[in-house]
Amino acid sequence: MLSHLQIRDFALIDSVELELRPGLTVLTGETGAGKSIVVDALQLLAGGRAGAEAVRHGAERAEITCAFELAGVSGELRQWLAEQSIGGADELIVRRVVAADGRSRAYLNGQAVPLQALREAGELLIDIHGQHEFQSLTRSAAQRVLLDEYGSLTELTSQVGIAHRAWLGLLNRTLELESKARDRDTxxxxxxxxxxxxxxxxxxxxxxxxxxxxxxxxxxxxxxxxxxxxxxxxxxxxxxxxxxxxxxxxxxxxxxxxxxxxxxxxxxxxxxxxxxxxxxxxxxxxxxxxxxxxxxxxxxxxxxxxxxxxxxxxxxxxxxxxxxxxxxxxxxxxxxxxRAEVDLAALRKQLAEALESYRTQAQELSARRVRTSRELSRDISARMQTLGMSGGRFEADVTQNGNADPTEHGIDSIEFRVTANPGQPPRALAKVASGGELARLSLAVQVSGAAQATRCMVFDEVDAGIGGAVAEI
Known part of the structure; x- marks a missing residue:
């Protein structure tokens, strides 16, 4: 949990300190008040790129420091800290200093670390969702990634990708040998x-x-x-x-x-x-x-x-x-x-075995995606009721492309469907959802996906596209 944030001489900010408590923290203010600058500061702490423009005019350096309480964090983060020999069992202090010439330094619990290490730590500590990110929700690839992350299917998806690359390599070798075999005698x-x-x-x-x-x-x-x-x-x-x-x-x-x-x-x-x-x-x-x-x-x-x-x-x-x-x-x-004929026969056998291995893993992934899609549909539909979409329904549809060529992501087509009005059948998200509905659905999806995560979630302009009575909720 992010418990303390201190920003000095960053962009337009002279100095600011925030003490944060468990649960939801909301920063509100007029346009240009500096809310997004706070998000930018957190992105720097997560390993984002920094240049001289980050330093407030007239200052020698910008300095951003935050404290994370480690109680209840994932074992993955603790293991990473142990591998980096970074001490501190209860709290992690993350600090980033950017000089006026654009050079920057990073520290974890006072220990200087390279920028890559800061990025790795940032991925385990904080999850930032920027403005207009809800628009990616209409893309099929983004929908597949969200479903796999929700169901903790990333490792299985990776195994399917490995099986696909093995099959594709054998296929290319087979085609090459078959091409050579056609004019083999000459x-x-x-x-x-x-x-x-x-x-x-x-x-x-x-x-x-x-x-x-x-x-x-x-x-x-x-x-x-x-x-x-x-x-x-x-x-x-x-x-x-x-x-x-x-x-x-x-x-x-x-x-x-x-x-x-x-x-x-x-x-x-x-x-x-x-x-x-x-x-x-x-x-x-x-x-x-x-x-x-x-x-x-x-x-x-x-x-x-x-x-x-x-x-x-x-x-x-x-x-x-x-x-x-x-x-x-x-x-x-x-x-x-x-020996091409002998090699070709052996290669065709290996190709068939690789395809069978791929299909077995892809079928397992597909079955788990179907189960996950039901859970995700129920979860997001329930959250929609609290976001001004009473009676709305969300569906994550998983369809097998049985006769299609194997792909590195499996044999499924994934489509998010939604209806905001009771009695209307769900339709493709990109076709029926307004900007405000997409923004609320994105919030529901991201919160559902992070329900079991221990990272700090940061939303910038989470109410973008929302107006009217819903904005007053």
Missing amino acids: RLELLRYQAQELEALKLRPGEIEALGEERARLANRGRLAAGAHTALAELYENEGASAHAAVSRALQALRGLTALDGQLARLLPMLEEASIQVREAARELERYRETLDVDAARQEEVERRLAAVEELSRKHRVAAPELTERARQLALELATLE
Whole structure:
């Protein structure tokens, strides 16, 4: 229960405090007196959006605080508070502060919480019904939601929705396989031919890159051989003028001088290492030069191999390095199509089972909706008698659409019907109810739906559309 409300520097309000008692509290006043601003403040406490415009002009921040007594609240709220580690067994203080720059902070029992947590708490604490909300009562979807909430059928409705999504997923897969099965033979023939082409190519990992490098080497082997020959001569083969000969002469000169100056001895290992490195480089160059001595047949073989790769690459519209992945995809699709008949039969069986599961749950939901509709009809009809609609009658009609396609909300069409005059048959709410009657029916429906709830209910302009003698009740 909301027991205390304090508002400071919010919109047009400088400061106001309200002490509330159990039961019905009514705020009345002229248009523009600020009644709806109080409702707006409660919406902020419930996690609504806030901006700089919420702060009174000239103030640094707006601050809204309220106290809720927790005696008799739902176990769901207590469990949520325990999960958030928010203490306080008897009272919950909710506070929202909005700075002049639009930033806001929220607190529960003095503990700072994110805005999402404030919204979750607000859904469990307060239920706000704004102006003209009664107009939604004429929509079929809103009527279905009200009926399900009244009968506590939300969980069962959710299970029906899950069963519907499972059935719909299987249906789409079945239709996809059936579509593929229609041109299965033609597609199988094409896939087998394409897969055999790629299988015959027998591409090895990294082969395309290696062939490309070999093609470039073979095409330029004249220049490569000349360069290798020159380098080898400079390193080793030119007698007396090679790098190896120069290093050897330097070694010989220094060995004779180390007896005169020991500091030269530390240079000898470096020169010896250089001599070894030059010889190794010369051997590698010799081996490389020998690899360039290939016959023309090898070059033709490389060109043919690369031409075959490029041809299949164009045919399959993929880059050459992606041919291996393309072969894997074709093999997977081929295997899928070859077992399509078996898969399709199994899928049709699963689809039938899913449909049966859906219909079983939908039938249970429908039966409970019918029972709930009787209770709701009696409840609202009784409340109508106290709202200036003496002799009026309300009916929540539930009709099964047995042959219609399954929907996520079940197999029922739900329509609220009403008559405000004794002796007249009930007709669709949207066709016969005036604005004032809709407003009163909305109040009756919302109060009936909240009869067992422990949330604080707030109605803004609950008498909208009501005039004449009824407004004087």
